[in-house]
Amino acid sequence: MLNLKPSSDSDRRTLKFLEKNPSLSQSLLEDCGPNLSQVATIIEPVLNASSRCEVSSFYIQAVTTGRTAFLTTNLPDDRATQVTSVGASWLIGRNNTCAISIKSTSISRCHAVIGHCPDRGFYIMDVGSSNGTFVNCRRLAALEQKLLNDGDLVELSHTRVEFFISGRRSRTPAHQDTQV
Template sequence: MSPESCLPERHHSAHPNGVDKQPVTAFQVSHDHPAQAVDIEADEPAIAKAPTLMINQPAEHAGETCHVPELHIHYIQGVVQGNQAFIITNLLMRESVVIQQPQMVWTIGRNRDAAIPLQDRAMSRRHAVLLHVPHVGFQLIDLNSMNGSFINGKRIRHRSFLHDGDRLRLGSTDFVFFLGRQRRLAEALHPEVLARLTSDKSYSPRDKHVDYLELKEPEVFFQAPK
């Protein structure tokens, strides 16, 4: 079995500015439940109540392991909370870290004192600045670096606004900028579901299965009673 046969098909969509977006995964749906084009926002209640579609999984072969190639995306995410903002990034190490700066100004470069110090010989010691202006947004400023700063393949000469999904290159370092400023409050869980999830038994690796079919009120799903 080839590694590609273990993976779903991927289709690329062209960005209006000529930059490809991230590949969209397209799953083949069982013929018993053909997929239909649906307006998600208009038919959200209908989608929530519809039966789950079965995906045609690759056939299992004894003794074969499906190899999935590692995908590691470097990123900086700006998070806005009221008039304050902070960033999350995995550029410094494989694990994401939160970086807070009181003036909401993050320097990027080879200088060890930079907010985001990177070991990139193509990057200037003081290469660029990422900053957040309340009620305006995140901006990137190139500090007259030798090899430049690029947003979606275009070299910036002045202060430039950043948008969710922008692709950046500083020196030879490529990463994606994500923006989180919309907040969504999730519903409280039903007490019985919460008790099953947080019980001592649920933390045991020997008993990873939680049977929600045994709930006394399956119709309430995960919502807390109102």
């Protein structure tokens, strides 16, 4: 699959991540080129996301290279990293078909969506959940889209999650209450 030679510990960790997530390998290599160190600059924050958590043990990290976007999370098990498929939106909820499935009775079957617009960044939208979606302690109205910033606190009902953004050309403006 990959004929790349790791030259550092970071490169070795990146290669291991790519081997575990082959569906991402092609997209990342197309976006970053065959230079493993370039890909490592995208993957290294993914591998260290849990160490950024300050108020929750859970995180969702949005990763973009400009053309490619995906999410990583340690929900529902804070010991393992889950990687979503490459896309532009990801459903979060209790249903097994959700990109991020959380088995908690306080989470609706289809609770919220995280989306990505290349020109504006990542956003979250509550899709009519019973117990609400909150960003930085402010409840979102159903179908309200809220731009997300690196470090935002997202609450899906009673589940607290820190939201991080990494990658090249990712949107990381100052905190603001901007609607999409």
